[in-house]
Amino acid sequence: DSGVTQTPKHLITATGQRVTLRCSPRSGDLSVYWYQQSLDQGLQFLIQYYNGEERAKGNILERFSAQQFPDLHSELNLSSLELGDSALYFCASSSQTGLRNYGYTFGSGTRLTVV
Amino acid sequence: ILNVEQSPQSLHVQEGDSTNFTCSFPSSNFYALHWYRWETAKSPEALFVMTLNGDEKKKGRISATLNTKEGYSYLYIKGSQPEDSATYLCACATTDSWGKFQFGAGTQVVVTP
Numbered sequence: 001d002s003g004v005t006q007t008p009k010h011l012i013t014a015t016g017q018r019v020t021l022r023c024s025p026r027s028g029d030l031s032v033y034w035y036q037q038s039l040d041q042g043l044q045f046l047i048q049y050y051n052g053e054e055r056a057k058g059n060i061l062e063r064f065s066a067q068q069f070p071d072l073h074s075e076l077n078l079s080s081l082e083l084g085d086s087a088l089y090f091c092a093s094s095s096q097t098g099l100r101n102y103g104y105t106f107g108s109g110t111r112l113t114v115v
Numbered sequence: 116i117l118n119v120e121q122s123p124q125s126l127h128v129q130e131g132d133s134t135n136f137t138c139s140f141p142s143s144n145f146y147a148l149h150w151y152r153w154e155t156a157k158s159p160e161a162l163f164v165m166t167l168n169g170d171e172k173k174k175g176r177i178s179a180t181l182n183t184k185e186g187y188s189y190l191y192i193k194g195s196q197p198e199d200s201a202t203y204l205c206a207c208a209t210t211d212s213w214g215k216f217q218f219g220a221g222t223q224v225v226v227t228p
Contacts, residue, residue, distance in 0.1 A: 002158050033215060042119075042220035043204070056215050090158070094214065103149055104216070106158040 003027060006091050006107035014115055018079040021110045025072055025093030031055075032074040033094070033104065034066060038087040049074055081114045088112075119207050121219035128195045128226050135191040136222040138205030142186035149216060150179055150190055151204040159204055162190075195226045 003026035013019055025032050034046040045058035049068035060066075063081075068074040078085060088111050092104035119140045128134045140148065147166045151159040163172040168183040176193045192199050202223045206216035 002160075004158070031214060035218075040220075043206075043218040045215050045217070048215050050214075056212075058215070096214065102147070103161045103164050104151075104159075105161075106151075108158045 002105050002107065004029075004091060004093050004105050004107035006089075006110050008110060009108065010111045010113075012113045012115060013081060015081055015083060017081050017114075018077065019081065019112065021076040021078070021089055021091075021112075023074045023076070023091030023093075023107055025074070025091075026105045029093035029095050029105070030072065031094045031096065032068055032072070033092045034074070034076050035090045035092065036087045037090065037109075038084075043090065046076070078112070083114050086112055086114045119205060119217045119219040121203075121205055121222050123222060124220065125223040125225070128192075128199075128224060130195060130197060130226055130228045132195055133191065133193045134195060134224070135189050136203065136224075138188045138190070138207075138219055140186050140188075140205075140207040140217075142183055144209040144211055145183050145186070145207070146210045146212070147208040148181055148183075148188050149206040149208070150188070151206065153202045153204055153221070155201075162203075190222075192224070195224075197226045197228055200224055200226045 005024040030051045033048045035043040046060045048056040066076045088109045090109045091107045150162040153159040165181040170181040179190045181188045202221040204221045206218045
């Protein structure tokens with residue numbers, strides 16, 4: 001157990017629907033990062049939060065949004081789902097941000113299948 | 116967006132053999148290079164973080180080197196064992212990346228008995 005908890009582990013939903021992925025960072029970590037891994041692609045950075053504030057954004061679609069709550073857990077909301085959104089979504093946490101980030105602790109991922 | 120590339124995409128190794136593979140990255144604004152080990156159905160686990168040119172890190176039979184001037188890192192596995200089978204990811208952080216990493220697509224290593 002890495003200490004980063006992601007739920008659910010698996011999700012199957014229909015096109016056009018909306019889902020919420022949840023992440024609880026390792027205790028003491030203030031930064032949360034969301035990554036997407038599609039078939040045959042590397043981990044693609046989506047968005048980063050630090051202590052409740054958005055710090056960096058990657059190629060995140062407008063249909064996707066995220067937030068980090070006061071208790072530091074984060075949610076990634078995916079709406080108007082398309083078949084191409086099927087992927088493994090990872091959450092990672094770290095204690096610092098910026099240049100003081102010396103590495104991530106990853107959750108086990110949420111496997112999203114859009115049918 | 117940084118272009119972090121890993122090669123080969125996959126490799127098969129006989130148990131007991133040694134192997135190595137590459138991660139290449141742009142050398143401008145370089146800050147740190149991370150290696151992660153990702154076993155099937157598990158989450159990626161940190162192996163090494165290296166920041167200085169010429170850095171070498173070792174963990175058991177796995178070691179890594181870093182050349183920041185030419186923009187590459189090698190990961191070596193000595194005397195491969197079946198439990199070394201995994202995807203090895205490298206990730207690069209730059210001075211302007213605000214703590215987010217750019218990952219390569221990974222090298223999948225399969226060690227056969």
